[in-house]
Amino acid sequence: MYRSHNCGELNATHINQEVTLAGWVQKTRNKGFLIWADLRDRYGITQLIFDESRTDKTVFDLAATLGREFVIQVKGTVIERESKNPNMATGDIEILVTDLIILNESQVPPFTIEDETDGGEDIRMKYRYLDIRRNPVKNSLLFRHKVAMEVRNYLSGKGFIEVETPVLIKSTPEGARDFVVPSRMNPGQFYALPQSPQTFKQLLMVGGMDKYFQIVKCFRDEDLRADRQPEFTQIDCEMSFVEQEDIIQMFEGLASHLLKELKGVDAGKFPRMTYDQAMKKYGNDKPDIRFGMEFGELNAVAQHKDFGVFNNSELVVGIAVPGASTYTRKQIDELIEWVKRPQVGATGMVYAKYELDGSIKSSVDKFYDADDLKQWAEITGAQPGDLILVLSGDAHKTRTRLSALRMELATRLGLRNPEVFAPLWVVDFPLLEWDEESERFHAMHHPFTSPKPEDIALLETDPGAVRANAYDLVLNGNEIGGGSIRIHDKATQALMFKYLGFTEEQAKAQFGFLMDAFQYGAPPHGGLAFGFDRLTAILGGQETIRDFIAFPKNNSGRDVMIDAPSVIDNKQLDELYISVKQQ
The missing domain is CATH 2.40.50.140 (Nucleic acid-binding proteins)
Structure with missing residues (x-):
């Protein structure tokens, strides 16, 4: 012993x-x-x-x-x-x-195995098995286990069954790039690793499983960032004989359960807003509502003077930064330079200080009088002591830029408390979005998302205006889950493929198995998938997901511990009928 x-x-x-x-x-x-x-x-x-x-x-x-x-x-x-x-x-x-x-015995470790270590990220990634011994990483993995158990227990208690779906599947052209796997037994042919089990869970509904879930590995060969890995985990769920409200109620219940059991937080009823409302008030479709700084559109009160920058803009929009009227000119100039960075892309910024004495001084006093600026304050919700910041230009780009500024200011002002949780639902997304590069519509979610029944007629006349029967669950400015009511009949699915630019032959070659299944009594169905890594990190009080994954990849998609990806032997390549160009 x-x-x-x-x-x-x-x-x-x-x-x-x-x-x-x-x-x-x-x-x-x-x-x-x-x-x-x-x-x-x-x-x-x-x-x-x-x-x-x-x-x-x-x-x-x-x-x-x-x-x-x-x-x-x-x-x-x-x-x-x-x-x-x-x-x-x-x-x-x-x-x-x-x-x-x-x-x-042990060699002297390359970094101290302490909560506060002297090891940088690169060295800790290389010796991840040592990093796991440290309390911060160990406790993150234990927390991940606890989240998984709460999910399994909750969904099992609601009648869901866990079913494993295939990992070697067929490559499809929609969505992100697939990781492909060559088949030795079928020369010149390839499997793909699943970006999600989407079609399989729909087939399980056709098969009468009624309520399915799976905590499942998914793979996407796309550019990486702090909250994205080439392989990631989803809580994947699907239900039969449901409408959007049934899905929202079920998974709001799951999210509320996790917040209560893991964080002791009673979130109450989750607020809802449409995609259009989210874009108009916050400039993105996953707004952080832990703090205010809602957008105020100023076209009506800013385009009546001789200020050409505003007059020539599609949108003039501002936010009120709480308590920031004391910012010095140097601090404001630094913010102007921040929004002019290539990552944000603004060409400049107008500001107005709402002083504690009730007066308002702006950087464009030459064009706007006190009454004008008072209207700016009313529309942006500014109070004495606040700083009003205004951007203008193309509507979509300007909202995106102001959204980035809003989040940056919230971070600087300490308004993004990781122990405060503010969930909400965003609904009524566009079904399709136009891609300038390919000059055609793409599915905003995926090609199996059902359009709102009342919008189907618009597919012929104004496809960009069609709303999806889709919904996202947002927590603290992060999309933690998303889903939709699916198309469950062959005719509507064929129509959807048509507007996505598929020929009948292409649709049959890629998704014929699903359309065939719809001919054998497919029930109305829908579902949702949570990003398990991201959800766990946010519940754990972190913005990044790496410490909640046992063996993560770095920003280049590499596992520096085992040195993967790597070259393989020429004999293996020959068996797979693959030739590799020398770099």
Whole structure:
């Protein structure tokens, strides 16, 4: 028996008991006649003591050789600590060691295995197995497990069954790029790794499964960022005989359950807004509503003077920054430079200070009088002491730029408290969006999303105005889930493919299996998928997902620990009928 107890469970009730522990040496302190060592495992830390007067000399001498991260087993007696540590669960006791076995020695780690480490991200990614020993990463993975268990228990209790779907599937042209897998048995042909189990979960509904879920790996070969990985995990769900309201109620219940059980937060009824409202008030379709700074459209009160910048703009829009009228000219100039960065793309910014005495001074006083500026304040919701910031130009681009500025200011002002949770539903998305490069419409969600029944006639006359029977769940400015009511009949699905630019032959080649299935009694159905990594990170109080994934990739999509992706042997390439161009 390697251990009778773990390193986090012993306390004063165990005093005088003989115990056996095993784990890693966190650190040692040698006073010559006394040696202390902190022994660590997943559960906590227990202090060991080797006393020259009470410990066998062989054991004492061996203890003097211990280094950081040595794996050891000890036997001894639980005794009361003279200097108690109230910050440790085991802080009232220590182990007077009688036997010591070194199970494995360790080289000096490349960074300290402490909560606050001296290792940079690159070195910690390379030695991820050591990073996992640190409490922040370990606790994130334990939290991920807890989220997964709460999800499984909740959905199972609601009658859902978990079904595994294939990982080797067919490549499709819609959406992000697929990762492809060559088939040795079928020369020149390829599988794709799934971007989601979308068609399979729909087929499960055709198969009568009624309520399905799966915590499933998905893959997308696309550009990366802090909250995106080439392989990621979804909570994938589908239900039969449902309308949009049924889906929203079910998964609002799941989200509320997670917030309550994991964070002790009663979120109440989630607010809802349409896509158009979200874009108009916040400039994006996943608004962070933990704070205000809602957009105020100023065209009517800013385009009646001789200020050509505003007069020639499709949209003039501003926000009121709370308490920022005290900003110096240097601080405001820095914000102007911030919005002019290529990542944002504005050409400039107008500002107005709403002073505490009620007066308003602007950077365009030459063109606008006090009454004009008072109207700006009313429309943006500014109060005395606030700073009004105004952008103008193309409507879509201007909203996007002001949205970026709003989020930046909220971060600077400390308004994005990770312990505050503000969920909402965004509904009524456009069904289609125009792509300038390909000069055709693409599905905003995916080609199986049902249009709103009352908008179907618009497919012939104004396809860009058709609304989708789709919904996103947003939490703290992040889309954590999205879904739709699906098309469940062959005729409507064929019409959808037509407006996405598929010929009948292309549609049949790519999705014939699904359209065939719809001929055999497909029920009305819909679903939703949560981004599990992102949801877990937000619930864990973080913006990025890496620490909630055991072995993540870096920003280049590489696993620097195992050095993947990598070249493969020419013999393997020959078997797969693949030739690789030399770089």
